[in-house]
Amino acid sequence: MRLLKAVLREIPENLKPLLFMNILSAIATMSLVALVSTAAKEGGTGQISGRLMLMFAITVTLYHVTHIYTLVTASADTERLIHKLRTGLFDLIRRTDLLTIEKIGHATLQGVLTQDTQILAEVLPMLVIGFQQAVMLLFLAAYLAWLSPFACFLAFGLAGLTVAIRFSRVKALRTMMQAADEAEKRVFDGLTELLHGFKEIRMNGLRADDVTLTLAEASNESRKTNSLLKAQWGRNYAVIEAMLFSLVGLMVFVVPLWVAGFHTVILPTTIAVLFISGPVSTVSFVTPLITKAELALENIDLVKQRLSSAAKNISCEESGSLENSPLMIGLKDAELSFLDAKGVSLFKIGPINAEFHAGEITMITGGNGSGKSSLLRMLTGLIPLDTGTLVADGVELMTEQMQDYRNQFSAIFSDFHLSRRLTFIDELNPERVRSMLEQFGMQDKVKVNNRYFSTIDLSSGQRKRLALIVAELEDNPIIVLDEWAADQDPHFRRIFYEEILPDLKARNKIIICVTHDDRWFHLADRMYRMNEGTIEESEKTINGNT
Numbered sequence: 001m002r003l004l005k006a007v008l009r010e011i012p013e014n015l016k017p018l019l020f021m022n023i024l025s026a027i028a029t030m031s032l033v034a035l036v037s038t039a040a041k042e043g044g045t046g047q048i049s050g051r052l053m054l055m056f057a058i059t060v061t062l063y064h065v066t067h068i069y070t071l072v073t074a075s076a077d078t079e080r081l082i083h084k085l086r087t088g089l090f091d092l093i094r095r096t097d098l099l100t101i102e103k104i105g106h107a108t109l110q111g112v113l114t115q116d117t118q119i120l121a122e123v124l125p126m127l128v129i130g131f132q133q134a135v136m137l138l139f140l141a142a143y144l145a146w147l148s149p150f151a152c153f154l155a156f157g158l159a160g161l162t163v164a165i166r167f168s169r170v171k172a173l174r175t176m177m178q179a180a181d182e183a184e185k186r187v188f189d190g191l192t193e194l195l196h197g198f199k200e201i202r203m204n205g206l207r208a209d210d211v212t213l214t215l216a217e218a219s220n221e222s223r224k225t226n227s228l229l230k231a232q233w234g235r236n237y238a239v240i241e242a243m244l245f246s247l248v249g250l251m252v253f254v255v256p257l258w259v260a261g262f263h264t265v266i267l268p269t270t271i272a273v274l275f276i277s278g279p280v281s282t283v284s285f286v287t288p289l290i291t292k293a294e295l296a297l298e299n300i301d302l303v304k305q306r307l308s309s310a311a312k313n314i315s316c317e318e319s320g321s322l323e324n325s326p327l328m329i330g331l332k333d334a335e336l337s338f339l340d341a342k343g344v345s346l347f348k349i350g351p352i353n354a355e356f357h358a359g360e361i362t363m364i365t366g367g368n369g370s371g372k373s374s375l376l377r378m379l380t381g382l383i384p385l386d387t388g389t390l391v392a393d394g395v396e397l398m399t400e401q402m403q404d405y406r407n408q409f410s411a412i413f414s415d416f417h418l419s420r421r422l423t424f425i426d427e428l429n430p431e432r433v434r435s436m437l438e439q440f441g442m443q444d445k446v447k448v449n450n451r452y453f454s455t456i457d458l459s460s461g462q463r464k465r466l467a468l469i470v471a472e473l474e475d476n477p478i479i480v481l482d483e484w485a486a487d488q489d490p491h492f493r494r495i496f497y498e499e500i501l502p503d504l505k506a507r508n509k510i511i512i513c514v515t516h517d518d519r520w521f522h523l524a525d526r527m528y529r530m531n532e533g534t535i536e537e538s539e540k541t542i543n544g545n546t
Contacts, residue, residue, distance in 0.1 A: 002297045003127075003290065011077045011084075018073055021066045022132045026139040028063035033143060033275050035059060037268030067132075074128035081124070082117050085300060089113060092307035095317075098382040100310035104303060107189050112303045115184070116296040123293040130286030133279035140279070144272045151255045151269050155247055159280045176229045181295065183222035190215035247273045320400030325408060325477040326392035329510060330355040334378055334388030349374045349533045351388060358477070359508045361501050361523055363515055366530030372514050373414060375530060376480055379512070381406045410471035411480040414514075418463050418470075420453045425473050436472060440465040440492070461487035468500070478510040485517060497523060 008015075035056050039049065089112065093101065101109070137159075145152040194211055251270045335350030349371045356362045356379075366372050377383045381390065381402050390397045390405070397405055422428055428451055437443045442465055447454040456463060464487055471479055485493045497520040504511050505525075513524075521527065527538035 002301065003293050006085075006297055007081065007124075011081050014073050014077055018070060018128070021069050021073075022135045025063055025066035025070065025132060026136040028059050028066065029136050029275065030139040030143045031059045032056070032063065033140065033268070033272050037271050040267055040271070070128060070132055071125065074125045078121055078124040082121050085120075086113060086117060089300075089304060089307070092304065092311050096307050096310040097384055098377060099384075100306065104306055107185065107192055108303065111185060111188060112300050116299045119296040120293055123289045123296075126286055126289055127293065130283050130289075133282040133286075137276065137279045137283070140272060140276050144269065144276070147269050147272065148255065150258060151251060151273075154250050154255060155273055155276060158243060158247055158250065159276060161243070176225065176232065180222065180225040180229050181299075183218065183225045186218035187215065187222050190218050245277075247277060316400045317402040318400075318404075320398060321404040322392060322401055322408070324393075326405075326510070327358040327508075328355060328391075328393050329379070329478065330391045331375075331379060331385075332389045332391055332396075334390070335386050336374065336378055336383060337386055338374075347371075347374075347533060349378065352378070352535050354379075354528055354535055354537075355526075356478075356510050356512055357526070358510050359505055360525035361505055361511045361513060362526040362528070363513050363521060363524040364528045364530060365514070365516060365518075365521075370530040371533045371535075372530045373482065374533075375535070376411070376413065376482060376512070376514065380409055380411060380480060408476055409478045409480060410474045410476040412464065412467045412471060412482060412484055413480070414482045416464070416467055416482075418456050418467050420456055422448065422451045422453070422470065422473065425451075425470075428473065433469070433473070436469045439495075440469060442466065442469075459487075461489065461492070464488070465492065477508075478512070479504060480512045482514045483516075484513070485515065493517070 035052055039052050039056070089109075093109065137156075141152060141156055144155060190211070194215060197211075248270060251266065251273050255269070256266065331352045331354050333350075334352040335348065337345045337349075338347045339345055352375065354375075364372055364375065374383075378385060379390070381397075392401075392405060428448075430448070433448050434443070437446060437448075442462065445455075445458065445462065446466065453466060456466065458466070464484055468481075468484065485496045488496060497517070501511060501513065501523060524538075529536045529538065
């Protein structure tokens with residue numbers, strides 16, 4: 001069982017204490033049944049035993065302590081398991097490549113890290129309670145067999161039938177759970193599209209109608225599958241409750257007909273059966289939850305396997321380092337193909353041969369879809385090459401050097417993400433931060449407090465300015481700027497080309513700038529043009545006329 005293996009692998013420490021406490025809890029329950037039966041008999045004579053009252057109080061206390069320990073420990077262990085699963089996935093995501101992340105999809109990854117782990121967080125404590133109740137049933141069965149073997153046979157025969165009926169429907173419930181899970185994923189995907197593409201949807205009524213209709217259909221499908229699932233749960237619950245009430249009827253109406261002298265033990269037997277009903281109901285309720293937890297773990301394991309497979313191929317990327325910060329980087333005969341699910345090539349980049357030198361401004365231009373962004377991903381080592389090599393200072397990069405190579409970059413991609421955190425920057429000079437905020441006209445909009453930006457709720461152009469401030473603070477030898485000036489007003493666009501780029505060049509940075517601003521092409525020391533996945537070097541660079 002996937003669930004049991006995960007528990008034994010990740011959190012084995014408290015299993016023995018939990019088992020011991022469950023046994024004590026079961027003994028306490030069995031003792032309570034015996035004490036209640038004895039006290040009921042004595043109560044019929046008008047006598048109340050102080051000894052029985054004391055024993056009852058001690059037994060209830062024992063049950064309370066063991067039950068609390070089980071619940072608290074199970075909850076803590078569950079959260080520890082979730083933490084281990086999440087941190088393991090975080091590390092795998094960190095160590096895998098961009099292409100694998102894009103193939104798996106953000107929605108799937110978020111679903112695994114939130115929805116599936118939350119299912120485990122909710123279900124695992126219930127499963128521990130179910131196990132506790134199962135142990136309790138074993139002890140109650142022994143007690144009932146001591147009172148009347150025939151009554152025990154009938155009671156647990158019906159109880160077993162109840163659980164068996166519940167278990168027999170688990171397969172159907174599993175199918176319904178999977179359908180409900182798929183429906184919820186479609187709703188989540190539609191919601192992601194609605195929120196992330198809000199501007200485009202808001203600008204086109206037909207597109208908005210199509211997206212909302214699709215989302216409504218997915219939601220309706222989710223409603224139907226979840227309604228069917230919950231209706232099945234309700235029917236199962238009603239059947240089980242009826243069967244449990246029938247247990248008492250067996251003890252009162254059936255067993256006396258077959259067992260001579262049963263009247264002498266009918267009271268303790270009936271009390272025992274009443275105690276049995278709760279655990280049987282709990283066990284039958286928990287049984288389908290195992291399937292729910294198994295499905296969640298299955299989703300987690302599938303994603304984990306895909307991430308592990310990708311991370312395994314690049315696991316040694318952090319074991320080596322570059323001798324020095326490179327003064328030249330490049331691609332040599334580099335090729336990359338984007339494939340669909342069937343392995344058919346959708347788009348090919350390369351072969352690419354390009355060099356980028358320190359103290360030079362290299363500009364890359366080309367039409368939409370020409371491969372500029374893919375070129376940057378290849379050059380920065382975010383996507384592994386199909387063929388060809390990355391070079392630094394004319395030497396081919398080894399796999400074990402790749403992370404140190406990526407550490408040399410500060411990059412602002414067209415789809416960049418800006419974080420409020422500056423905690424990863426070792427030395428943060430407040431005076432320099434203040435000066436740069438003023439240079440970019442952001443001093444009245446953003447402050448830096450405790451190594452955090454006070455806000456990033458800004459326009460796209462302003463957020464790019466903050467991203468460039470972060471890149472400057474990182475002070476890495478290579479800087480990649482993908483259409484940085486596209487969202488800037490004329491004033492900051494001029495500052496970027498006529499002040500910032502020349503300053504970076506003067507500091508001997510390797511500057512790679514994707515741009516369409518032909519007004520400033522004359523500033524480039526080297527120019528490349530991308531065209532349908534191939535690269536061409538500008539004639540002015542070849543001739544040395546800048």
